Amino acid sequence: MIVYSKTKADFISDVRDGLIADLIEEEMKKRKIGFNVISEHRAWQNSLHYMKDVLDDEGIDGECKVAVELQIPLTSKRVDFIICGCDEYDNNNVVIVELKQWDDSKVSGRPDVVYAYTGNAMRFVTHPSYQAYSYAKIIENFNESVNKYHINFEPCSYLHNYSEKNRSHIQNKLYEEAISLAPIFLARDRSKLTDYIKKFIKKKDSIDILYQIDHGKLKPSKSLQEAVVGMFNGNKEFYLIDEQKVAYEIIKSKIKDSLRVADKAENEFGKYTIIVEGGPGTGKSVVALQLLCDLIKNNYSALYATKTTATREVYFKKLRQEKYKLSYLKSLFVGTGSFIDAKLNYFDCIIVDEAHRLISKSGMFHNLGESQIKEIIHASKVSVFFIDEDQIVTSSDVGTIDEIIKRAKEEGSKVIHSEDLKLVSQFRCNGSDGYLNFLDNLLGIKETANTTFDLDYELRLFNSPSKMREELRKKNFNNKARMVAGYCYDWITKDKVDSSEFDINLEDDFHAKRNFSNTKTWAIDENSFDEVGCIHTSQGLEFDYCGVIIGKDLEFINNRVVTNKYNRAKTDQSLNGIKNKVSEAVKVDRIIRNTYKVLLTRGMKGSYIYCEDKNLLKYISEMTGIAIE
Numbered sequence: 001m002i003v004y005s006k007t008k009a010d011f012i013s014d015v016r017d018g019l020i021a022d023l024i025e026e027e028m029k030k031r032k033i034g035f036n037v038i039s040e041h042r043a044w045q046n047s048l049h050y051m052k053d054v055l056d057d058e059g060i061d062g063e064c065k066v067a068v069e070l071q072i073p074l075t076s077k078r079v080d081f082i083i084c085g086c087d088e089y090d091n092n093n094v095v096i097v098e099l100k101q102w103d104d105s106k107v108s109g110r111p112d113v114v115y116a117y118t119g120n121a122m123r124f125v126t127h128p129s130y131q132a133y134s135y136a137k138i139i140e141n142f143n144e145s146v147n148k149y150h151i152n153f154e155p156c157s158y159l160h161n162y163s164e165k166n167r168s169h170i171q172n173k174l175y176e177e178a179i180s181l182a183p184i185f186l187a188r189d190r191s192k193l194t195d196y197i198k199k200f201i202k203k204k205d206s207i208d209i210l211y212q213i214d215h216g217k218l219k220p221s222k223s224l225q226e227a228v229v230g231m232f233n234g235n236k237e238f239y240l241i242d243e244q245k246v247a248y249e250i251i252k253s254k255i256k257d258s259l260r261v262a263d264k265a266e267n268e269f270g271k272y273t274i275i276v277e278g279g280p281g282t283g284k285s286v287v288a289l290q291l292l293c294d295l296i297k298n299n300y301s302a303l304y305a306t307k308t309t310a311t312r313e314v315y316f317k318k319l320r321q322e323k324y325k326l327s328y329l330k331s332l333f334v335g336t337g338s339f340i341d342a343k344l345n346y347f348d349c350i351i352v353d354e355a356h357r358l359i360s361k362s363g364m365f366h367n368l369g370e371s372q373i374k375e376i377i378h379a380s381k382v383s384v385f386f387i388d389e390d391q392i393v394t395s396s397d398v399g400t401i402d403e404i405i406k407r408a409k410e411e412g413s414k415v416i417h418s419e420d421l422k423l424v425s426q427f428r429c430n431g432s433d434g435y436l437n438f439l440d441n442l443l444g445i446k447e448t449a450n451t452t453f454d455l456d457y458e459l460r461l462f463n464s465p466s467k468m469r470e471e472l473r474k475k476n477f478n479n480k481a482r483m484v485a486g487y488c489y490d491w492i493t494k495d496k497v498d499s500s501e502f503d504i505n506l507e508d509d510f511h512a513k514r515n516f517s518n519t520k521t522w523a524i525d526e527n528s529f530d531e532v533g534c535i536h537t538s539q540g541l542e543f544d545y546c547g548v549i550i551g552k553d554l555e556f557i558n559n560r561v562v563t564n565k566y567n568r569a570k571t572d573q574s575l576n577g578i579k580n581k582v583s584e585a586v587k588v589d590r591i592i593r594n595t596y597k598v599l600l601t602r603g604m605k606g607s608y609i610y611c612e613d614k615n616l617l618k619y620i621s622e623m624t625g626i627a628i629e
Helices: 008-016 020-030 037-055 127-144 144-148 162-172 173-181 185-202 209-214 226-230 243-264 283-295 307-319 328-331 372-379 400-411 435-441 465-473 582-599 614-626
Strands: 001-008 065-071 078-086 090-098 107-108 113-118 120-125 152-160 272-278 302-303 347-352 380-387 414-416 458-462 481-486 505-506 508-511 542-549 554-557 560-563 603-611
Touching: 001 008, 001 020, 001 209, 001 283, 001 582, 008 020, 008 037, 008 065, 020 037, 037 065, 065 120, 065 209, 078 307, 078 400, 090 209, 107 173, 107 243, 113 173, 113 243, 120 243, 120 614, 127 152, 144 152, 144 209, 152 209, 162 302, 162 400, 173 603, 185 614, 209 400, 226 307, 243 272, 243 380, 243 400, 272 400, 283 302, 283 380, 302 328, 302 414, 307 328, 307 582, 347 372, 347 560, 372 380, 372 400, 380 400, 400 414, 400 481, 435 614, 458 614, 465 481, 465 508, 465 542, 465 603, 542 582, 554 582, 554 614, 560 582, 603 614
Parallel strands: 090 152, 272 380, 272 414, 302 347, 347 380, 458 603, 481 542, 542 603
Antiparallel strands: 001 065, 065 078, 078 090, 107 113, 113 120, 505 508, 554 560
16 A cells, blocks of 8 residues: 655655645545554655655656555555666666655664664664565565565665764664665655666566555465474565564574673573563564574574463474474473473573463473473573463463563573563454554553554454354354354363364354364364364464354343353363452453454454354444444
């Protein structure tokens, strides 16, 4: 999606007439795209004036197309500026320009990361050249038009206010690789940027490149469970962008710091506990897996720990197909209760994914050890916790930021927890921040300003669970669609593999079994579409499309969305141990709401919803303006 697009000549005219920022703002509002009115309006007004001067050259045809704020496929990120056209050999080219208003920055000491004033504070952010390059690669990888029409992308960055005396800060040797992939231009380099663009853009193209990119069909997206094999084989399955890259480099630097202290044979090991926050779809698991692959490649002793058995089993199955031995995989992917007797600082790094699912004690009866969090920190020089407290979904989940900080202090581990380690950009739900905001409002998790979302994300509402299943079946290309449900249905087929009974029986002759009975890898099994998943078999995993059955534990009564624990299944164990006390009612309420947020964010391209409570379904329809089918 492109917010503003015109010819070069019209763009220059809009800037000269002082219209450009207002035109972009009008389009953003019309398309219901969230943005910071003051700061972004100012940025368009300032930076695009400089781009006007760069393009005001007879060597660039006035009919070449310009675009501002191009959304990157399947993310909430946007490219600042692009210009399209052909070179002297009629090659179809796109120049991406990442614009910054900085006048200085500081060298961070980490590859591809700088320390700069942005968002009203000094922050660690990706180097502008790395940012431009990573954006270009994602567009190339996901847009089918790029290959079909042989479109070349040439990324660069333009820091039009950057002082010449500070050039060494941004063109430091540490950033050579990024700059070689995407050249950087500073305040005195305007004519050089013009010449750079003229190498690729001289005349109007014949295929309308901008239209082809904007309307290009997206290639099938890779789910994390599909990409894990390529990551282990050293392939570039994902490009870490923006805060993902910053978090990744901070973690790697702390691991190096820790081992540097150990190498000096000092009395104490350098010991760090790093907390990375991020909501659904912000790339927590991508960063965690990329970190694991890079650490073991460089001979660090590293583990990936998660409480969720289904996630580990899916990774085992995928990687065993590539001839990795199960014993090796089980030494890398472990449960969070594996460290009861581990020696102090035995591992260089333990990476804990879904850290909000950590429990107090380990073992079948939860009676072994002292604290999973403390044991993990004790066993590793660097412990990394990827966490989202809004995904706590059982009464036994104790993975909170406060608890991690408390246990780290007990173990003498320095806590690294800052704004630089918060993942906020959306990479699931087709990059729709609005959809996540809508869910937070619907479920009463938090109030958000923008509850509208781009309908490039496919949300459909169904009166009939049978119709939802059949419509979802049409989306089950390459085994990438699934149904999930809350805990409102007794698990009567437990241990009955060949039973003719069903666990879920709903209106319109809908019958289905739960997924636990005969598989640990429901998310990727070839014949599991007709089985209905749950939080434990889907959390941490993702699908193209997900159909969600909302049971009667979530209802719309007296103009409010309310929870009802008494409508949960008798076999549900997620609320075990919670007493009928007013003080614990808040926890029960939050667990039910969190459960549905997790289920409603498993779909990368779309979510289909059926509600047993018709009033809730009607309310969702009114909130979204989407008709019930």
